[in-house]
Amino acid sequence: MHIPEYSQIVSPLYLVTRKKNDFHWGPEQQQAFAQIKQEIAHAVALGPVRTGPDVKNVLYSAAGNNGLSWSLWQKVPGGTRGRPLGFWSRSYRGSEANYTPTEKEILAAYEGLQAASEERFPPPIMPLTPHGAKWIALITQRARIGNPNRPGILEIITHWPEGETFGLSSEEEEEEVTRAEEAPPYNELPETERQYALFTDGSCRIVGANRKWKAAVWSPTRRFAQATEGQGGSSQVAELKAIQLALDIAERETWPRLYLYTDSWMVANALWGWLNHWKKANWQRRGKPIWAAEIWQDIAA
Numbered sequence: 621m622h623i624p625e626y627s628q629i630v631s632p633l634y635l636v637t638r639k640k641n642d643f644h645w646g647p648e649q650q651q652a653f654a655q656i657k658q659e660i661a662h663a664v665a666l667g668p669v670r671t672g673p674d675v676k677n678v679l680y681s682a683a684g685n686n687g688l689s690w691s692l693w694q695k696v697p698g699g700t701r702g703r704p705l706g707f708w709s710r711s712y713r714g715s716e717a718n719y720t721p722t723e724k725e726i727l728a729a730y731e732g733l734q735a736a737s738e739e740r741f742p743p744p745i746m747p748l749t750p751h752g753a754k755w756i757a758l759i760t761q762r763a764r765i766g767n768p769n770r771p772g773i774l775e776i777i778t779h780w781p782e783g784e785t786f787g788l789s790s791e792e793e794e795e796e797v798t799r800a801e802e803a804p805p806y807n808e809l810p811e812t813e814r815q816y817a818l819f820t821d822g823s824c825r826i827v828g829a830n831r832k833w834k835a836a837v838w839s840p841t842r843r844f845a846q847a848t849e850g851q852g853g854s855s856q857v858a859e860l861k862a863i864q865l866a867l868d869i870a871e872r873e874t875w876p877r878l879y880l881y882t883d884s885w886m887v888a889n890a891l892w893g894w895l896n897h898w899k900k901a902n903w904q905r906r907g908k909p910i911w912a913a914e915i916w917q918d919i920a921a
Contacts, residue, residue, distance in 0.1 A: 627709055628686055629656050669705060670696055678702065679747040681732045683724030687711035690732030692745065708735045713826050734856070803879045806840070814841045817879040818866040822858025835861035837869060859884040860915045863891075867919065895920055 632648040633656075635641060674697045681690035689709040693702035708731070716727060729747045736745050803809075806817055817839065824833045835858045836847040848865055859882065870878040882888055890898075898905070899920050903913040910916065 626656075626659075627711065629659065670694060672696075677705070677736075677745045679729065679732045679736060679745050681725070681728035681747060683721070683728045688724070688728040688731055690728055690735070692732070692736050706736070708732065714829060803881070806879075806881060809879065813877075813879065815839075816870070816875050816877050817841065817881065818869065819881045820859070820862035820866050821883065822855055822860070822862045824853065824855040824858055833858035833861065835859070835865055837862055837866045856884070856887075857912060857915070859887050860912055860919070863887060863919055864915065890916070891919075 630652055632652040636643050636645060636649055676695045678693050678695060679690060680693065681688070687710055689707075691707045692705045694705050695702045710731070716724070719727060733745060733747060803817075806814070806819075809817060819838045819840070820836070821838075822833065822835045824831055826832075830851055831853060832849065832851050833853040833855065834847060834849040836845060838845045846865060846869065848861060850861070853861070863880065863882065866878065866880055880891070895916065898910050898913075898916060903910055903917055
């Protein structure tokens, strides 16, 4: 079950349930309570994820006055309407509320693609917008005049790898590279190999005006967990930090091999192939440093 814009609907209820606030049930709370009951009665059931060459995953995104929302729908041949796979929404953070309408639209699509990737929905995912020309013009302009030392959403998108192959040329795609091998599911690993398996995860939250990330590593067999945290990064940075932490553990304990399990589609594909391309290109893409270049360099080393 999913309720679109749930967090915005119930926000008046949160105001009276926080410990630091006095409980006062007013007209706003009554209206929110009535609306959420109505939304629950008409909630949309999510559909199963299907794969195949004829399946299309379409991302719809929107930027409102109070925040962002996006939804992922799957269309299959012969179907009369799409089937919802997931819905997300969040309020604006920090200076995001001051973005222009077009920047907010781009932010919503960017966040939607990240959320869909983190949930491991199968690519390709096609974001739809009626303002594609505006997006291209604005991103192209910012690529020329943006400040990479203080990146906003447009600078992040400008430095984000392009497409399923990150925009590689045909020569690069045909070049044979050494890739990390895809590991079997953990429950299919031999008992003797599970001791070399580590699960990684990363998250980010807003504390005041700052972003705080946390990266964690867990070993089911050895029954230990290790974490590290810092400021100024996103959830994707945290995912990379978790990979760094796992590699440090394996190196310190001189493991003969390491099985990494991550829920980040971007990190997994980078380790499988993109990493070598970036290294050969001196960690640049079209003359500009790739995203989180220093962390990727450390991982490659």
